[in-house]
Amino acid sequence: MIRSKLFWMVPLSLTLGLLGCGGGQPPAEQSGGAAAPSATPAAAPAAPIDPATAATITGKVAFDGTAPARPRIRMDAVPACTQRSSEAALVEEAIVNDNKTLRNVFVYVKEGLGDRSFPPPAEEVVLDQQGCVYHPHVLGLIAGQKLRIKNGDPTNHNIHPMPAQNREWNTSMPPGAADLIQEFPRAEVMIPVKCNVHPWMKAYVGVLRHPFFAITGADGSFEIKGLPPGSYTIEAWHEKYGTQQMQVTVGEKESKQVDFTVKG
Amino acid sequence: MNSSGVSRALHHYAILTAGATLLLLMAGALVVGYEAGLAVPDWPLSYGTWMPPLVGGILYEHGHRMIAGTVGVLTTALVIWLWWKEPRRWVKALGLVAWVAVVAQAILGGLTVLYRLPVPVVIAHGCLAQTFFCLVLSLALVTSPAWERAAQAAEEPPAPDFWHLAAAATAALFIQLALGAALRHKALGLGPHWVWAGVAGFLVGWVCYRAVTELAVQDGLRKLARWLGGILALQVALGVASYAFRAVTQGIHEPQTSVVLITSAHLATGALLLGCSLLVTLLAYRRVAAAGKVASFAGDPQRTFA
Structure with missing residues (x-):
């Protein structure tokens, strides 16, 4: 009798515990919901952009604060990673240029292009x-x-x-x-x-x-060319410092400067 | 070899399998810690071969697979041995459950790779790992001389409700390990793991206290409960250290070896704690039952489940 009890007790209790912890939400991948932007071209394309009237937005992303340290990436355990370069690779999460600007910022037109x-x-x-x-x-x-x-x-x-x-x-x-x-x-x-x-x-x-984006480089500047005249929301994204947005309106052939400042 | 010799060898072999399983748990923890879960994108082969170059995360992921394969072979042999030599049918059946569990665990491991770490599957993989460890540990216990001694009721059995308390502590520890798995895979925050640590710690501490105060000094169950208390203390220390090291290294891009090792030790010690608590529970039940004092949940101390 004891044997039969033990036989059921051990696997049953563990299995019940397992069932209790394995549940939850379904995998959160490829939601692809209705709100997701679609790659399918819009049904009614807007008027083509006239290069003669296209505007330009330029600017830079300044960094305000003490530049974060860039530790060396420790990849010595994999010689294949280091054998072709004598220079140590540094973490690229936040790179502040010598002119106090921020590198690797993705600047793009977030809104304003309509259904083009x-x-x-x-x-x-x-x-x-x-x-x-x-x-x-x-x-x-x-x-x-x-x-x-x-x-x-x-x-x-x-x-x-x-x-x-x-x-x-x-x-x-x-x-x-x-x-x-x-x-x-x-x-x-x-x-x-x-x-x-x-x-x-x-x-x-x-x-x-759309093609209206730029990535800041060694001087922290960016340039977005060929924009049709209009009002735009420009967003700057950085992997560590998040996003910032600015509104800008450009007229025909106009060039405007939009500068961001990221606080460190 | 006489039957006693076979039994002893079988018991030692079950311990070996349990030890290999603990090693496998640690290897799995290293895979998570070093973020190497998808370092090998295919399954069951690794990069289409049995032995890919063991560099970077491949070392941890493929190493985990190799240890898992070894545990699978050990378990299969254990089950065959049990079915061949073990006279008790329920022990044979328990071995079969362990074998099914290890096969299911391998399949869950494959699904984590092929479906790129779906959180419920990954958490189930972690929970089943602990379950399988408990099953193998149970097999090691029921094939041991201690299990037979407990049936002879040579020592004064613990109070009937002691095994209820120990069972509650074991269940609480299992839930705590599941919460830990959910935390590691970012399904839950730290809060539930911290809060439940208090509940589980209290129950385990209560088991230890009762064992120490109610059982004779020479009682093996008392000694085991003292071990349980020691492992609990170590586990709490590792949990705090794991949190502290994570806080200190927050913001660093690559996995830090110190954090990975401490977290892996925390996971392995958690498995040991769960296993030890399960052994206390089973031995307590065995002795209480042998003495005919199994209490029902209705509260009558003389009634048994029989």
Whole structure:
């Protein structure tokens, strides 16, 4: 009798406990709800942009505060990551330029273009893996534009974007593998990309329905050209310092400066 | 070899399997800690082979798979041994449950990779790992001489409600480990894990207190309960250290070895705590039942479930 009780007691209690903890919400991926921007061109395209009247928005992203330290990425355990470069790779999460501006800020037109649609250009955007670091760290694409991913390292990588509006995928790239061509059909700012083999490798991809974006470089400036005259919401995104928005109105052939300041 | 020799060897083999399972739990914790869960994007093979280059996160993910494979083989052999030599049918059945659990665990592990870490599946994978560890530990216990001694009721049995308390502590620990898994995989915040740590800690502490104050000094159950108290203290210290190290290293991009090791030790000690509490529960039940003092939940101390 005792035996039979024990027989049921052990597995039953553990199984009940297991059932109790395994529940929860369904996987939160690829929601793709109605609110998600679609890559499908709008049904009624707006008037084409006249290059003769196009406006330009320029500016810079200033950094106010003490520049954060950039620790060395410790990848010594993987010689394949360090053998091709004698320079130590530094964390790219926040890079303050010498002129007190911020690098790797994705600046783009968030609102104001209405239902204009822009077909993806044939030109590919390249994301390279060199020294177990993504180059570039931040990049922009038009929805449907080809993204060419290269592996220049003598080691395995895997490319793992983690989007909220697009399909998630995780593809391995052994050394010498052929380039990987991918695209994101839906607009999404921003899509984190990581390598699970080398957890320090991170990049961010901004996918838009239009080409009006720029990424700040070594001087912290940006330029968005070819805009039709109008009023726009310009957003600046940074992986550590979040987002800021500014309103700007540009007339025909006008060039306006929009400067952001990020507090450190 | 006589039957006693076979039984002893079987018991030792079950302990070996339980030890390998604890190692597997730690390897799994390292995979999570080093964010290497998807370092190998395919399953059941790794990069299409049995042995990919063990670099970066692949070392942890594929290492976890290799240890898991070893535990699977050990468990299969254990179950075959049980069905071959073990006379008790319920022990054979328990072994079969353990085998089904390890197979299910392998499938859940595969699903975590193929479906890119869906949170419910990952948490279920963590919970089933603890469940499987408990099953193997139970097999090690019921094949041990201590299990037979407990049936002989050579020592004064604990009060009938002692095993109820121990069972409640074990259940609370299991819930706490599930909350920990939910925390690690970001399904829940730290709050539930902290709050429930108080509940589980109180119950385990109460078990220890009652064992120490009510059982004879030479009683094996009392000694086991003292171990339980020691593991609880270690687990609380590791939990606090894990939180502190995380707070200090917050904002650092790459996984920090100090945090990963402490968190993995916290997980493994949690499994040990759960396992030890389960052993106390089962032994207490065995002795109470042998003495004919199994209390029903209706409150009659003389009634048994029989």
